[in-house]
Amino acid sequence: MFKKVLIANRGEIALRVIWACKELGLKTVAVYSEADRHSLHVKFADQAICIGPARSKDSYLSVPAIISAAEITGADAIHPGYGFLAESSYFAEVCEACRITFIGPSPQAIRLMGDKSRAKKAMIKAGVPVVPGSPGIIESEEQAIGVAKDIGYPVMVKASAGGGGRGMRIVRESKDLLPAFRAAQAESAAAFGVPDLYIEKFIEQPRHIEIQVMADQRGNVVSLHERECSIQRRHQKLIEEAPSPAALMNEKLRRRMGKTATDAAAAVNYSNAGTIEFLLDAQGNYFFMEMNTRIQVEHGVTELVTGRDLVKEQILVAAEQPLSFRQADVGLVGHALECRINAEDPRTFAPSPGLIKHFWVPGGPGIRIDTFAHEGCEVSPYYDSMVAKLMTFGKDRTEAIARMRRALDTMVVEGIKTSIPLQRQIMDDADFIAGKLDTGFMDRFLKRTAPI
Helix, strand or coil, rough: CEEEECCCCCCCHHHHHHHHHHHHCCEEEEEHHHHHHCCCCHHCCCEEEECCCCCCCCCCCCCHHHHHHHHHHCEEECCCCCCCCCCHHHHHHHHCCCCEEEECCCCCHHHHHHHHHHHHHHHCCCCCCCCCCCCCCCHHHHHHHHHHHHHCEEEEEECCCCCCCCCEEEEECCCHHHHHHHHHHHHHHHHHHCCEEEECCCCCCCCCCCEEEEEECCCCCEEEEEEEEEEEEEEEEEEHHHHHCCCCCCHHHHHHHHHHHHHHHHHCCEEEEEEEEEEEECCCCCCEEEEECCCCCCCCHHHHHCCCCHHHHHHHHHCCCCCCCCCCCCCCCCCEEEEEECCCCCCCCCCCCCCCCCCEEECCCCCCEECCCCCCCCCCCCCEEEEEEEEEEECCHHHHHHHHHHHHHHEEEEEECCCCCHHHHCCHHHHHHHCCCCCCCCHHHHHHCCCC
């Protein structure tokens, strides 16, 4: 087992890793930018070291600074959290070269599954169902026209690298293809450094279903079942839940999707935590979309319904220990919801950084909150706008929703605007309550709902 773990991240995920390390009896090292000097992860780690100015590229994305911090403090493992360098195969390779354990998958698996075109080829080879589309990177505008015509409109133009909705365009008619293609290329080049795109069939009104997997270095791969992530705006998730409320998500489909996910992970020799993301249509057909080679923001809802600590399991697996459970041990109990409380105007979705003047979090049965925020802390404009992950657990979905209503009604965040009013409205929406969800839910909700 490791002696000391450096957390190459900030905010609530840095704290989440510190909690897991404390339970395992491991020392921790926090790294921080000048903007995060007074953050809670700095306070609660055993050691803390400043790695640069506020901007991410000069601090949390600086591989030399992070590796230097690990060497100075004697850390023998690094947990990347999510975001920043979590899916950087280069960072994982540097850790390996410096004989520091990267708590995550191998550089080879990150590189393969991070390239959507190569990942799709690997999944086809493994027999995983994929969305019809181009066999690889689109090499020319002429090829783009031909592929779109062959698979039929509507199509989705997607960046091969990165995620978060950048470099993505839906094209419904041939006349719009080339303008969308060129715009996506420019956006991809600006965001990820490469303009590579591919094209696939656009599935109308699908559900976004993801399967959490965990694998050790001995070939054991386990599914921890599904999460419903269909409530999104511009491909950014707002609310997640487990299990999916889809009427067609019965035990047979759950087992089949879980088996597909574990087969996909095994096919690329995957180890540690990962998530296989699928599109599920109204007929029960599902298609591989991508794999996230890291712990997910929404991992907490899976922990609530399975009773498994995924971050502790990540650390144990990275230390070459076998998974502490097998597939037969993973059950589903109750229902869990998560609202991402973001520092943004709920009317316009514009960022709302600033000083939190008053902060109070709800308690009571079935409430879990992962947050870095506290009264008097600054929500920085330099980083992601998420302030907290508010989660509820109930014996069923109805109770989980009731508890989320209660929690949203009583959570206090003053000094900045947050997404709480919007999420509270969603909890009362008839379609949400009925579980009638798909990736177009938010567009319809915002059109039919009065301003907050």
